[in-house]
Amino acid sequence: MTKNRIVILGGGFGGLFTALELAGSLDVTLVTDSDHFVFTPMLYEYFSGEVEAWHIGPRYDELLENNVKLVVAPAISVDVDSRTVTLENREPLNYDVLVLAVGGVTNYAGVPGAQEFSLPFRKIEHADTLRHVMVAALDRIPPETPPQDVRRELTFALVGAGASGCELSTKMADLLVDAFKRRALHGEPRVMLLEMGDKVVPGMGDEIRGLVEEALLESRVEVHTLTRVVSLTRDSVTFEHAGQQEQIHTAGVVWLGGVRMNPLVEHLDVEKNRRGLLVVKPTFQLSQHDNVFALGDIAFYPDAAPTLQGTAQLAYQQAGVVGHNVKALLEGKELRSRHFEELGEAISLGTERAAVLTGGKAFGGALARQARFALYTGRLPTWHHRLRVGASWFFGGTQPRPLLPLGFER
Numbered sequence: 001m002t003k004n005r006i007v008i009l010g011g012g013f014g015g016l017f018t019a020l021e022l023a024g025s026l027d028v029t030l031v032t033d034s035d036h037f038v039f040t041p042m043l044y045e046y047f048s049g050e051v052e053a054w055h056i057g058p059r060y061d062e063l064l065e066n067n068v069k070l071v072v073a074p075a076i077s078v079d080v081d082s083r084t085v086t087l088e089n090r091e092p093l094n095y096d097v098l099v100l101a102v103g104g105v106t107n108y109a110g111v112p113g114a115q116e117f118s119l120p121f122r123k124i125e126h127a128d129t130l131r132h133v134m135v136a137a138l139d140r141i142p143p144e145t146p147p148q149d150v151r152r153e154l155t156f157a158l159v160g161a162g163a164s165g166c167e168l169s170t171k172m173a174d175l176l177v178d179a180f181k182r183r184a185l186h187g188e189p190r191v192m193l194l195e196m197g198d199k200v201v202p203g204m205g206d207e208i209r210g211l212v213e214e215a216l217l218e219s220r221v222e223v224h225t226l227t228r229v230v231s232l233t234r235d236s237v238t239f240e241h242a243g244q245q246e247q248i249h250t251a252g253v254v255w256l257g258g259v260r261m262n263p264l265v266e267h268l269d270v271e272k273n274r275r276g277l278l279v280v281k282p283t284f285q286l287s288q289h290d291n292v293f294a295l296g297d298i299a300f301y302p303d304a305a306p307t308l309q310g311t312a313q314l315a316y317q318q319a320g321v322v323g324h325n326v327k328a329l330l331e332g333k334e335l336r337s338r339h340f341e342e343l344g345e346a347i348s349l350g351t352e353r354a355a356v357l358t359g360g361k362a363f364g365g366a367l368a369r370q371a372r373f374a375l376y377t378g379r380l381p382t383w384h385h386r387l388r389v390g391a392s393w394f395f396g397g398t399q400p401r402p403l404l405p406l407g408f409e410r
């Protein structure tokens with residue numbers, strides 16, 4: 001008897017954890033456009049050198065062993081009628097059950113120059129590029145440069161003061177201050193956080209926001225709220241605040257201004273909500289296609305705390321239910337649904353501290369940083385990987401890696 005073919009598109013929190021749920025007894029193929037997973041909540045620590053690439057970006061073939069077939073190729077389109085997935089430079093794949101988990105893509109919101117000149121921050125290679133840009137900017141400054149010129153040449157802007165903007169800006173600022181001391185540069189670097197709304201981390205509660213604001217102040221990040229980015233060039237950002245426009249010379253701009261729908265999903269002719277998210281039943285099946293499941297950033301699942309939409313913690317929790325439901329569908333058993341609540345918040349703030357919200361209580365500082373590492377060790381995929389990473393952090397430490405001159409960076 002031929003086994004049912006299960007194809008999972010996307011190897012992020014939704015797709016990888018669904019594959020791990022299903023691995024072993026079923027014919028499962030994971031299709032993804034990269035050979036490694038990214039534990040995005042710790043991409044900031046990778047950027048600052050507190051953790052290594054293999055800790056947060058393990059290769060799929062190590063995680064899945066031989067229990068899941070792996071296809072590393074971008075999926076170009078899905079035909080839900082003929083049950084076919086078209087891949088770039090590969091034979092198409094046929095499926096009996098499809099799991100869609102391709103996640104979102106950076107949203108440049110049509111701002112002129114944004115896509116061309118800003119740096120995205122979603123992948124290991126993006127973190128490497130940002131580090132490289134910062135080191136190259138530092139390397140261009142001769143030692144006796146006057147403070148005002150140093151500040152101009154070492155101005156970095158981040159667009160969007162959600163958790164990502166606050167986490168990354170504090171890390172960048174701390175690394176730059178350390179580099180100033182090591183290189184005996186005069187003055188200070190300038191790290192600007194530009195936010196259209198009226199507060200930082202708008203999706204979070206006041207208690208944790210207080211800790212984030214304290215950290216931004218301590219790391220000397222310049223926060224500009226009610227500020228809209230108008231355009232970018234190769235070396236400048238123009239923004240508008242209270243009707244006034246200002247153009248600032250920049251050494252780099254990082255775009256953290258939001259997520260938009262994956263083009264693969266945009267082209268799918270199935271039911272979506274006003275924001276373009278796939279409408280799923282409480283069992284995660286598409287409304288007109290019982291053999292197609294969707295989860296994570298691309299799916300609208302109503303029975304979840306509203307702050308969870310677009311988070312790893314939601315996709316990760318959903319994967320357990322989707323894995324169960326795929327098996328149940330194939331075995332003719334009853335499918336499940338579930339309500340999802342917040343598991344808490346953990347934000348990395350600079351290279352020395354963090355803020356954690358758990359059980360309704362928020363705490364910050366170096367202890368919160370340790371708690372965050374402990375918490376995330378438990379959320380990494382597979383026991384084997386968790387043990388290796390946990391041991392590496394425990395015995396090897398988690399110190400940041402300074403921004404050394406280019407020839408010394410590794």
Ligand SMILES: Cc1cc2nc3c(=O)[nH]c(=O)nc-3n(C[C@H](O)[C@H](O)[C@H](O)COP(=O)(O)OP(=O)(O)OC[C@H]3O[C@@H](n4cnc5c(N)ncnc54)[C@H](O)[C@@H]3O)c2cc1C
Pocket residue numbers: 009010011012013014015031032033034040041042043073074075076101102103104121122164262264295296297298310311312313314315346
């Ligand atoms: C820097 C950063 C930090 C974050 N920090 C946190 C945090 O601290 N806490 C939190 O809860 N959430 C966090 N998030 C959000 C979280 O990463 C997402 O909500 C979560 O990853 C969504 O899971 P997903 O499976 O839907 O998509 P993803 O995890 O994005 O996975 C999608 C996968 O599909 C692949 N893919 C995309 N298109 C194709 C294609 N056409 N063909 C094949 N493969 C494709 C992608 O490469 C990726 O591997 C963060 C996000 C970023 C970018």
